[in-house]
Amino acid sequence: MIITHDLGKTYGNRAVVDGLDLRVPEGCVYGFLGPNGSGKSTTMKMLLSLVRPTSGEIHIMGRPMRRSTRRELLGHIGSLIESPPAYGHLTGRENMRLVQRLLDLTDNQVTQAVRTVRLRDHLEKKVRDYSLGMKQRLGLAMALAREPRLLILDEPTNGLDPAGIEEIRRLLTKVADDGTTVMVSSHLLGEIDRTATVLGILGNGRMLFQGTRDELFARSVPDVLVDTSEPQRAAALTARWHTSRLDGATVRLSGLDDKATAGVVSLLVHEDIEIHGVRRDSQSLEDVFMDLTEERGL
Amino acid sequence: MGSVRAEFLKLKRSLSWAVVVLLPLMAVTTGVVNTVVSDQQLGNGWHTLWLRVVVFYGLFPLALGVAALASLVWRVEHRGGNWNALMGRPVSSAQVVIAKLAVLAALAAAMQTVLLAGLVVAGKLVFALPGIPPARYLLVSVVIVLACLPVAALQSGLSMLMRSFAAPVAVALLGAVGGVLLVVTRVEGVAMVVPYGLLGRATQLGTGMFVDSGAVTTGVVAALVAAALGLTAAVVAGTATVLDRLDIR
Structure with missing residues (x-):
C-alpha cells in the first residue's frame, strides 16, 4: 500500500527523517512507533504530501505521491494528523456537511461515518464544546466519510482517557476488518500493541525495526x-x-x-x-x- | 465549486459579519456627526454626503477592514489540525486560495452594500435629502468592490502565511498609508498597480478629490477594473504557487 525509498527530510542541517524505507502491506494495521520527536509526524506528513521530502520517493497504491499527483491519491486517503481538525464555531453536523461538500460525498457516506464513531447524538453541539475524545472521533468521522482505502492516523489516542483509548482501538479494528489499510502512530507501545499487525519502530528519524510482532520478539x-x-x-x-x-x-x-x-x-x-x-x-x-x-x- | 461552497459554510456564526456591519456604519456615522457638529450644509446634496463618508473611508478603514476579514477567514485554519485537514484533501492549492478570495469578495460586497444603505438612511433621516442617490454611485460601488479584490487577495496570502491576526492588519495599515501617499501625491500610475493605492484611487472615483477629475468616465472605470482584475489574478497565482511549495508544519 505504501512504499518509500530513502525518504528523508532535513530542516536546516537537522535531519528529522533519514533514509526511511517504509513497507506498509495492504490490509494491515501498521503500528508506527517511536519516542516523541523521532520523526513520526513528519513522515506521515510527507506521506500525505503536506511536507515535501528533501530526498527519496513515496509510492502509494502503486502511484508516486508528490505535490503534483497528491490530488488523485488524497481522495482515497483519510488522515488525522496532530490535533483533530474541525471548526469550533460550527456544530458537528455543519463540520460534516463541510467535508461532504468538499469531497462530494453522499448523505449515506456521512451518516455511516458518524455512526461508526458513535457521534450521532452530539451533532447539534458546537465543536468548541466537545470533549477531546469527541473531537478526535469527529476527526475520524471526517477522515472515514470518504471511505478511504488507506487511513493515516497520527497519535489518535493522545490525551484520551483509558475509555477513549479503548474506543479508538475498537474503531481501528473495525475499520481494518472492513478492508481499510490503517497506519497509526504512537509513542506508547501499549496503545497499539494489540491492534497492530505490522510494526515500524522509528528512532531519531531512522527505522530501527520493521516487521511483524513475532519478528520483533525474535530480535532480542x-x-x-x-x-x-x-x-x-x-x-x-x-x-x-x-x-x-x-x-x-x-x-x-x-x-x-x-x-x-x-x-x-x-x-x-x-x-x-x-x-x-x-x-x-x-x-x-x-x-x-x-x-x-x-x-x-x- | 465544492471548496467555495464549503468556505461559505465556515462564515456561519463568524465574527466577520460584525466587521461587515460595523465598519461601514462607523464611517457613515463619522461623516454624519462631522457634518452636524460643524454645522455645515450638504451643499450638493447626496454628492456632498458621499464625499464626507466615502473619501475618508476609502483612505484607511476600508483596507484595514478587508485585512481584518482576511485574518478572520484564515484564523480558523490555523487552529487545531485544520491546516493538515485542509491540505490533506484532494483540493488543489489554487482552489484553496480562490475559495478564500471568493468569500472575501462576498464580504467586501456586503460591506459596500451596508455602506450604501447606511448612506441612504442617513441622507433621508438626518438630512432629509430629496429622492435617492444618483445611480452612478451604484457603478462606483461596484468598482470599489472590485478594487477590494487585489487587497483581499494580498491580505489573504499574508494571513495564510502568518498565524498572527494582527501582523497582516499592520501590513495593511502600512500599505494603506503608502496608498494614500501615492494618491495624494498624484502618482496615479504607481497607485494603479499597488493594491492599496488602487483601492484608495477607486474610492475617490467621481469625487474630484486628489487625482480624480470628478467625472465617472468609461476610460477611468475601465482602467480601474482592468487593473483590479489583473492585480488580483497575479496575486492569486503567486499565492497558489507559494502554497504549493509550502510545508505544513
Missing part, C-alpha cells in the same frame, strides 16, 4: 533467570563470562543463547551450587521496544 533474547541456593556466589561466578546481576534473590543473565545457558548451569553444578530453577524472563513488547531504543543510544 529475553534474560535467563536462575534461582539457586547461593545467589550471591552464583552471580559473582557467572559475572566473569556474562552480563549478570542479582535481581532480588534471583540471578539475572542477559544475552544468553541456549548453549550459553547450558554452560552456566553446568558451571554452577560444578561449583556445588544447588539450582532450584532456570527460566526465560517473560518479555513484553515494551521491553523489546526499550531494548531497541536504548541500543541505539536514544
Whole structure:
C-alpha cells in the first residue's frame, strides 16, 4: 500500500527523517512507533504530501505521491494528523456537511461515518464544546466519510482517557476488518500493541525495526533467570563470562543463547551450587521496544 | 465549486459579519456627526454626503477592514489540525486560495452594500435629502468592490502565511498609508498597480478629490477594473504557487 525509498527530510542541517524505507502491506494495521520527536509526524506528513521530502520517493497504491499527483491519491486517503481538525464555531453536523461538500460525498457516506464513531447524538453541539475524545472521533468521522482505502492516523489516542483509548482501538479494528489499510502512530507501545499487525519502530528519524510482532520478539533474547541456593556466589561466578546481576534473590543473565545457558548451569553444578530453577524472563513488547531504543543510544 | 461552497459554510456564526456591519456604519456615522457638529450644509446634496463618508473611508478603514476579514477567514485554519485537514484533501492549492478570495469578495460586497444603505438612511433621516442617490454611485460601488479584490487577495496570502491576526492588519495599515501617499501625491500610475493605492484611487472615483477629475468616465472605470482584475489574478497565482511549495508544519 505504501512504499518509500530513502525518504528523508532535513530542516536546516537537522535531519528529522533519514533514509526511511517504509513497507506498509495492504490490509494491515501498521503500528508506527517511536519516542516523541523521532520523526513520526513528519513522515506521515510527507506521506500525505503536506511536507515535501528533501530526498527519496513515496509510492502509494502503486502511484508516486508528490505535490503534483497528491490530488488523485488524497481522495482515497483519510488522515488525522496532530490535533483533530474541525471548526469550533460550527456544530458537528455543519463540520460534516463541510467535508461532504468538499469531497462530494453522499448523505449515506456521512451518516455511516458518524455512526461508526458513535457521534450521532452530539451533532447539534458546537465543536468548541466537545470533549477531546469527541473531537478526535469527529476527526475520524471526517477522515472515514470518504471511505478511504488507506487511513493515516497520527497519535489518535493522545490525551484520551483509558475509555477513549479503548474506543479508538475498537474503531481501528473495525475499520481494518472492513478492508481499510490503517497506519497509526504512537509513542506508547501499549496503545497499539494489540491492534497492530505490522510494526515500524522509528528512532531519531531512522527505522530501527520493521516487521511483524513475532519478528520483533525474535530480535532480542529475553534474560535467563536462575534461582539457586547461593545467589550471591552464583552471580559473582557467572559475572566473569556474562552480563549478570542479582535481581532480588534471583540471578539475572542477559544475552544468553541456549548453549550459553547450558554452560552456566553446568558451571554452577560444578561449583556445588544447588539450582532450584532456570527460566526465560517473560518479555513484553515494551521491553523489546526499550531494548531497541536504548541500543541505539536514544 | 465544492471548496467555495464549503468556505461559505465556515462564515456561519463568524465574527466577520460584525466587521461587515460595523465598519461601514462607523464611517457613515463619522461623516454624519462631522457634518452636524460643524454645522455645515450638504451643499450638493447626496454628492456632498458621499464625499464626507466615502473619501475618508476609502483612505484607511476600508483596507484595514478587508485585512481584518482576511485574518478572520484564515484564523480558523490555523487552529487545531485544520491546516493538515485542509491540505490533506484532494483540493488543489489554487482552489484553496480562490475559495478564500471568493468569500472575501462576498464580504467586501456586503460591506459596500451596508455602506450604501447606511448612506441612504442617513441622507433621508438626518438630512432629509430629496429622492435617492444618483445611480452612478451604484457603478462606483461596484468598482470599489472590485478594487477590494487585489487587497483581499494580498491580505489573504499574508494571513495564510502568518498565524498572527494582527501582523497582516499592520501590513495593511502600512500599505494603506503608502496608498494614500501615492494618491495624494498624484502618482496615479504607481497607485494603479499597488493594491492599496488602487483601492484608495477607486474610492475617490467621481469625487474630484486628489487625482480624480470628478467625472465617472468609461476610460477611468475601465482602467480601474482592468487593473483590479489583473492585480488580483497575479496575486492569486503567486499565492497558489507559494502554497504549493509550502510545508505544513
